[in-house]
Amino acid sequence: MRTKQKWLGGFAAAIALALAVGPAQAQKKYGPGASDTEIKIGNVNPYSGPASAYGSIGKGIASYWKLVNDLGGVNGRKVNFITLDDGYSPPRTVEQVRRLVEQEQVLLVFQSLGTPGNTAIHKYMNARKVPQLFVATGATKWNDPKGHPWTMGWQPNYQAEAKAYAAYILKNLPKAKIGVLYQNDDYGKDYLKGFRDGLGSKADSMIVKEVSYEVTDPTVDSQIVTLKGSGADAFFNITTPKFAAQAIRKAHEIGWKPEHFLNNVSSSIDNVLKPAGFEASKGIISSLYLKDASDPQWHNDKDYKAWLEWMKKYNPGVSTTDAFYVYAYAVSSTLHQVLLQCGDDLTRENVMRQAANLKNIQVPMLLPGVHLHTSPKDFAPIEAIQLGRFDGKRYVEFGDVLGQ
Amino acid sequence: MKPDWRIAALAAGLIVVCALPFLVSDYRTFQFTLVMVYAIALLGLNILTGFNGQFTLGHGAFYAIGSYTAAILMAHYNVPYWATLPAAAAVCLAAGFLFGLPALRLEGLFLALATLSLAVAMPSILKWKGIEQWTGGVQGIVLIKPEAPFGLPLNQDEWLYYFTLAVAILMFVLAWNLLRGRVGRAIVAIRDQPTAARAMGINSAIYKSVTFGVSAMYAGVAGALGAIAVQFVAPDSFQVGLSFVFLIGAVIGGIYSISGAVFGAAFVLFVPHISEGISRAAPQAIFGAFLIVFMFVMPVGIAGFLRLAWDWARRRIQRSSHVTGEAS
Numbered sequence: 001m002r003t004k005q006k007w008l009g010g011f012a013a014a015i016a017l018a019l020a021v022g023p024a025q026a027q028k029k030y031g032p033g034a035s036d037t038e039i040k041i042g043n044v045n046p047y048s049g050p051a052s053a054y055g056s057i058g059k060g061i062a063s064y065w066k067l068v069n070d071l072g073g074v075n076g077r078k079v080n081f082i083t084l085d086d087g088y089s090p091p092r093t094v095e096q097v098r099r100l101v102e103q104e105q106v107l108l109v110f111q112s113l114g115t116p117g118n119t120a121i122h123k124y125m126n127a128r129k130v131p132q133l134f135v136a137t138g139a140t141k142w143n144d145p146k147g148h149p150w151t152m153g154w155q156p157n158y159q160a161e162a163k164a165y166a167a168y169i170l171k172n173l174p175k176a177k178i179g180v181l182y183q184n185d186d187y188g189k190d191y192l193k194g195f196r197d198g199l200g201s202k203a204d205s206m207i208v209k210e211v212s213y214e215v216t217d218p219t220v221d222s223q224i225v226t227l228k229g230s231g232a233d234a235f236f237n238i239t240t241p242k243f244a245a246q247a248i249r250k251a252h253e254i255g256w257k258p259e260h261f262l263n264n265v266s267s268s269i270d271n272v273l274k275p276a277g278f279e280a281s282k283g284i285i286s287s288l289y290l291k292d293a294s295d296p297q298w299h300n301d302k303d304y305k306a307w308l309e310w311m312k313k314y315n316p317g318v319s320t321t322d323a324f325y326v327y328a329y330a331v332s333s334t335l336h337q338v339l340l341q342c343g344d345d346l347t348r349e350n351v352m353r354q355a356a357n358l359k360n361i362q363v364p365m366l367l368p369g370v371h372l373h374t375s376p377k378d379f380a381p382i383e384a385i386q387l388g389r390f391d392g393k394r395y396v397e398f399g400d401v402l403g404q
Numbered sequence: 405m406k407p408d409w410r411i412a413a414l415a416a417g418l419i420v421v422c423a424l425p426f427l428v429s430d431y432r433t434f435q436f437t438l439v440m441v442y443a444i445a446l447l448g449l450n451i452l453t454g455f456n457g458q459f460t461l462g463h464g465a466f467y468a469i470g471s472y473t474a475a476i477l478m479a480h481y482n483v484p485y486w487a488t489l490p491a492a493a494a495v496c497l498a499a500g501f502l503f504g505l506p507a508l509r510l511e512g513l514f515l516a517l518a519t520l521s522l523a524v525a526m527p528s529i530l531k532w533k534g535i536e537q538w539t540g541g542v543q544g545i546v547l548i549k550p551e552a553p554f555g556l557p558l559n560q561d562e563w564l565y566y567f568t569l570a571v572a573i574l575m576f577v578l579a580w581n582l583l584r585g586r587v588g589r590a591i592v593a594i595r596d597q598p599t600a601a602r603a604m605g606i607n608s609a610i611y612k613s614v615t616f617g618v619s620a621m622y623a624g625v626a627g628a629l630g631a632i633a634v635q636f637v638a639p640d641s642f643q644v645g646l647s648f649v650f651l652i653g654a655v656i657g658g659i660y661s662i663s664g665a666v667f668g669a670a671f672v673l674f675v676p677h678i679s680e681g682i683s684r685a686a687p688q689a690i691f692g693a694f695l696i697v698f699m700f701v702m703p704v705g706i707a708g709f710l711r712l713a714w715d716w717a718r719r720r721i722q723r724s725s726h727v728t729g730e731a732s
Contacts, residue, residue, distance in 0.1 A: 047680075048688045050643065085680050085687055090544075090641045091634045095435065102431035116544065120636040123546060184531060185639075186542040214528055 027344065033107030034346035039073075039339065040080045041065070042100030042109045044117065049087035050215070054113055056318070057136065058083045060328025061111060063314040064336075074339045077346075082106060086117055093117035094124070101130050108133050108351055110335055111154075115139045115186045118151075126150045131351045133338070134331055134381070138265075139190055143380040145356070150348075152355055152379045154331055156264070158187065159194025161287050162236075164385045164402050165261045166198025168285070169206070169234060173259060177208045179232030181223050181247060183239055184212040191238040191263060208232050213243065221250050228256040237262045245276040252280030262286040264385075270294040270321040273390060284390045288397070289370045289382055290330055294321035295394045303364040326365050333363035334372060334381065369401040421569060425562040433561045434633070435673060440565075440572040441630045442669035446654045447579055447662065448622025453651075454659035455583060456615045457595030459512055462519030464646035465526040466496050466620040468637075470627025472530065475545040475637040476538050485550045485632050489571065492628035493621045500620020504613035523647040527639040544638025547631065568629050575622060579662055582618070591615055623650075656698050658705025667706035671698070 033040035045058030065081040073079060082104055086093040093112065100106045108131035112118050115137040125132040126148050134154035135142055138161070142153030169176055180195070182188035192210070196203040209230035211223040220243050227235065228251070235258040237247055244266035251260070260283060266272045267286040270293075291298045298304040307329055311320050318325060339346075341354040358381060361372040370384040385402045388395030425433045445467055452458050473495045474488035483491070503522065510518050531542050539545070552563035582588060593601040594608055602608050631637050649672050657668020679690035702709035 047684055049645065083684070085676075085684070087645075088640065089643065089645075090636055090638055091438075091630065094634050094636070095438065098431045098434060102429055114640075116638045116640040119544065119546065119638070120634065123635065184528075184542070189542065216524075216527075 029345045029347050029350070031107055031347035031349070031351075032105045034077070037077055038080050039077050039346060040082065040104060040106040041335070042097070042104060042106035043081065043083040044086040044093055044096045044100070044109075044112045045083055046088040046113060047085040049089060051088035051114065054088075054136075054324070056322065056324040057111070057113065057328050060315065060325040061332050063310075064329055064332035067310055067314055068336065074336065075343065079339075086112075088114055088117065090116045090120035094120050097121045097124070101125075101128060107131075107346060107348065110134060111136050111331060113137070118142070122148060122151060129348060131348055131355065133351070133355055134334060136331075137187075139186060140194075143378070145377055145379045150352060152352075152374070152381070154334065154381050156287075156289055156382050156385055157194075157380060158190040158263075159197065160380075160383060161264055161385055162191045162194030162238075163198035164287060164387065165236060165285070166195050167402075168387060168399075169259075169261075170199065170202070173234055176206060176234040176259065177230075177232045178206050178234045178236060179227035179230055179258065180207060180210045180236045181220060181227060181239060182210070182212050183243070184214055187265070188212065188238050191236075195236060213239075215240070217243075219243075219250075220246050223247075224250040224256065225254060228254055232258055234259040235261065237266070239263070239266055241266045241268065241271045244272045248273070248276035248280050248284070252277065260284045264288065267395075268292065268294070268323040269390075269394070270319070271323060278392050281390050282392045285387060286390070286395065287385045288388050288395060289367055289384060289386065290323075290326050291365050291367060292395065293323065293326050297394055307365060330363055330365040333365075334358075334361075337361055337363060337372075367397075367401075422566075425558075425565050430559065430561040433565050437561070437565045437568050437633050438630070439666070439669045439673050440568045441626050441633060442650075442653060442672060443665045444572055444575050444629070445623045445626035445650055446657060446665035446668045447575060448619040448626070449650055449654040450657075450659050450662065450665055451579060451583070451591075451622070452615055452619035453654065454661070454664075455588070455595065456591045456612065456619075458507075458612065458616065459516045460519040460619075461516050461647050461651060462522040463619070463623045463650045464642055464644065465519075465522040466500060466623035467627035467630070467646065467650070468526050468530065468642035469499055469620075470496050470624030471631035471637045471642070472539060472545075472627075473624065474628035474631045475547055478547055478632075479540075479545045480538060486567070488632075489625055489628050492624045496624025496627075497617045497621040499624075501613050501617030503620070504616025507616065508609055508612055520644070520647070523644045526642055526644075530639040530642070540638075542639060544636060544641070547635045547637075549635050550632065564633055568633070571625065571629060575625060576662060576665075579622075583662065652695065656695070656702075656705060658707030658709075661705070661707040661711075664705050664707035671706070 043058060043061065045055055046052050047055040047058065062081050062083055065079040068074060069078045082100060084096040084100065086096050097109060100109055109125065110133050112132065113136040118135045118137055129150055132151040134152060138155050138158040140157045140159045142151055180192060182192050199206055209227055209232055211226050213220045213223055224247055237244060237260060239247055244262060262284050264287045267288060273281040291304060308320060311318060311325060315325060338351065338354045342350050356374050356376045356379065358372045358374045363372060367386055369386065370382060372381045374381050386397050387399050388397045424436060445463065449463055452460055470492040473492040477483035477488045477491055478485060507515055507518055530539055549560045550564065551560060552558040556563065590601065590606045590611055593606060594611055598608060653668035653672040656671045658664025675694050676687065676691055679694060680687045682690050
């Protein structure tokens with residue numbers, strides 16, 4: 001018990017250091033879902049259905065708020081985190097979000113997951129003037145403060161990331177023949193668009209082959225064979241973790257050795273590169289904005305240690321390299337910061353005002369050099385991208401942090 | 405004098421459903437709207453599988469076609485929302501009839517597999533590049549929710565509830581009319597005694613294809629209403645699981661009845677919420693447990709169970725009045 005107390009104290013200090021506390025408000029003001037004792041936060045996640053692997057994010061967020069509550073809450077108020085299952089089905093998302101807003105009367109909806117579901121509630125949230133904060137999708141459309149002032153993304157958007165690879169290719173591999181493999185949905189196409197935009201007029205001549213797969217396909221083996229056959233010597237791999245591992249493995253098996261660009265969605269060492277094989281993964285370039293818990297270079301890092309303690313105490317039985325829990329921790333810390341900045345003015349208007357007023361904040365588990373930054377005209381909190389090359393054990397970052 | 409209580413019960417039920425939006429929140433009103441939407445789709449399934457004996461796992465596909473017909477007409481051609489329903493009905497009637505023709509050669513499980521393939525393929529078809537300019541591809545189509553007309557003092561949810569209610573009543577009356585007469589007897593005869601039905605001069609091929617078409621039409625109308633209520637269509641809304649949900653609802657509600665569609669719709673909408681409340685870790689396992697319990701306790705569905713219970717109660721009342729009559 002004593003060690004726990006001590007550790008909790010240490011955590012509180014770390015949080016306080018990491019999160020700048022805003023000016024104290026003299027007058028208390030409350031919107032729906034907020035009171036002297038409680039802040040109600042709503043969330044939907046796919047705990048069932050085809051995308052249920054993402055359910056870990058919801059569980060991770062829930063246990064973050066449990067920790068915060070054990071430390072006394074946010075400015076003395078306990079966070080009541082209500083998370084519901086939408087099964088990754090947009091009609092269900094609409095139903096569940098309406099339940100959160102109309103029945104549960106939450107102050108805000110946080111981290112609703114997936115582009116289709118968030119698209120389905122986009123209009124509703126903005127018509128109702130309920131914050132739809134830090135949605136869990138990298139689509140570009142969430143950064144639209146004028147048209148949708150109640151919606152905000154969080155992670156670097158797919159297009160910006162793809163443009164970083166395009167810039168790298170134009171500069172370092174101007175003669176490359178590029179093959180692209182992408183998932184045939186909004187996420188895959190968003191990346192592809194950013195990539196083509198980044199290559200500009202050279203897109204058509206440099207991209208020699210584009211092939212796609214469906215998320216329901218069993219493998220992408222034949223696509224990799226096709227790409228090799230096209231004579232491509234650079235490969236932009238826009239795939240989700242399972243398919244990314246297959247693609248890396250297959251390319252290695254058939255002796256195709258292109259300059260390999262892997263989207264951040266699948267950059268995890270533990271979930272992707274390890275099953276694909278470290279030998280096969282050597283040389284892969286990906287982009288990073290979070291610390292990879294399976295990367296030994298962070299194992300003496302202060303943030304990582306606090307994260308690891310939280311994993312052991314609040315998420316027993318979960319792998320301590322799980323990237324979803326790193327993500328959950330960092331994104332929850334961001335909302336934590338916003339709520340701290342709100343002080344005693346917990347209205348929906350002020351929540352959005354503070355969310356749009358993050359000034360170069362560094363929350364735990366973000367890579368050094370990556371900051372959160374928003375303004376009333378900029379609803380894209382993380383725009384920084386750090387390229388890294390996998391050396392067989394870990395990612396070695398190179399070049400500057402892009403897009404800040 | 406016998407039908408009196410039925411009419412009374414029906415009238416009482418009608419008053420309750422009409423008053424409902426004023427008694428519950430907008431969110432619940434929205435949920436009940438969805439129940440009616442599903443009920444219409446399940447009714448189509450009951451007609452096809454329950455009454456006609458054609459087993460299908462593909463009704464989610466026709467629901468999707470109805471949804472997209474409505475969405476495309478509203479978004480690209482500025483058709484008013486109410487006018488999209490007949491269009492969705494016509495498109496799905498035709499699609500169902502055409503699909504029903506080759507499906508005639510398939511019986512039982514083979515037909516189930518053929519229809520399943522349609523449901524599996526549907527999300528990919530909706531993403532197809534060739535039709536992307538209408539379907540919006542993977543991004544889907546966002547719709548605007550209709551306002552109440554004629555300056556009625558109703559909000560969007562309430563108005564949509566009454567609109568859906570009117571359509572649902574119409575569809576149920578149509579189904580009742582279809583099934584109680586000569587056509588209905590022919591449909592059932594094909595299920596029970598195909599050879600005898602043919603011997604009596606029933607054109608089995610035409611009846612089966614038309615039944616398939618009508619059933620698909622119900623799914624299409626439901627799909628159009630669902631699209632208007634949810635204000636969004638996307639391929640992800642029509643995964644293969646939707647077809648299973650329909651089949652589950654139909655069987656649980658009582659697939660051999662008309663009223664069963666309503667009970668089944670309520671089951672598939674509300675029970676997932678209950679199971680989620682019980683366990684967040686494994687909501688589907690709890691849902692499965694509910695399924696087993698319902699099937700075990702009510703093997704003929706909720707509607708069948710209620711009918712049995714009613715018959716039993718009536719026999720008890722009759723017997724006791726008979727006994728007291730003798731004693732006095």
